[in-house]
Amino acid sequence: MFATLSSLDNRLLDEFQRDFPLEPEPYRFMAERLGISESEVLERLCVLHKEGLISRIGVVLRPRRVGVSTLAAMRVPAERLDDVAAIISSFPEVNHNYEREHAFNLWFVLTARDAARMETIIAEMEKYTGIQVCRMPMEEEFHIDLGFRMHGE
Amino acid sequence: MxxxxxxxxxxxxxxxxxxxxxxxxxxxxxxxxxxxxxxxxxxxxxxQGIIKRVGVVVHHHELGFAANAMVVWDIPDETVRQIGERIRSFDFVSLCYLRQRCLPDWPYNLYCMIHGRERDETQERADRLTAECGLAHYPRAVLFSRRRFKQCGAKYFSC
Incomplete structure (x- = not known):
């Protein structure tokens, strides 16, 4: 299922992970740098998004500055994983809900306006699923996410 | 705030x-x-640094980095910060965090996201990181990613 990318796609993915212009017409700026039209940029980004290669064009926030958040994990019996994952995903405060290979097999990030709201959400999750939610809030970030190099090491 | x-x-x-x-x-x-x-x-x-970057956010999995793993260690609190600073220099690590443990079930406090094209490559990178940072004697776990159920809330992409 891995896509074969054109050199244009590679440049779109590689050269604009940082410093996306915060200007009224950002895609025009990208187009000028790539030597193509703005509509071509928009069309390729749309295709790359539809194919799932791009999550979004947007911002990456520094954790913990916005509301309260935590990483959380649950030990879900394999036969219930799809159902429990769907319940967890249905909370708008949930992001990055993943299955991982471990007894703790469901992992997600929970962000809430404040600590009280977070308690409420976790209590609801535990009530609906009957499974304990373990929390692993961040204490410190060591690695600054500056984007991801597609080529070379 | x-x-x-x-x-x-x-x-x-x-x-x-x-x-x-x-x-x-x-x-x-x-x-x-x-x-x-x-x-x-x-x-x-x-x-202000509240937004740490603006741009294209890629999905590693679909780009061929299929074998992503979260690697965790249980490191004594007094040395973990020093080790975290070393880990950030490895280019196959995209994120590195210190987190609170969830005792008694989850003793780990240091987290890394490691990306590789294949499982062996990712495992080998996790091993290399462990060896070069002197972490072999600490408990660790490698949690490969399987399915992604949700990445971002209400998708905002009109195209």
């Missing part, structure tokens, strides 16, 4: 910029702001 305006701006842009000629005009409309006001606020949040 963020004020109410900042919260609104972040809520508006959190799931991405629309693919239209004037994305900030369109996003601004959702919160009743004009384009220039929204852009100014975004630039300010970026300059």
């Amino acid at each position: 963020l004020n109410d305006d900042d919260q609104r701006v972040i809520a508006a842009v959190q799931c991405g910029f629309p693919l239209v000629s004037r994305p900030f005009q369109e996003l601004g409309q959702t919160i009743g702001w004009d384009e220039e006001r929204l852009l100014e606020r975004l630039r300010d949040l970026r300059d």
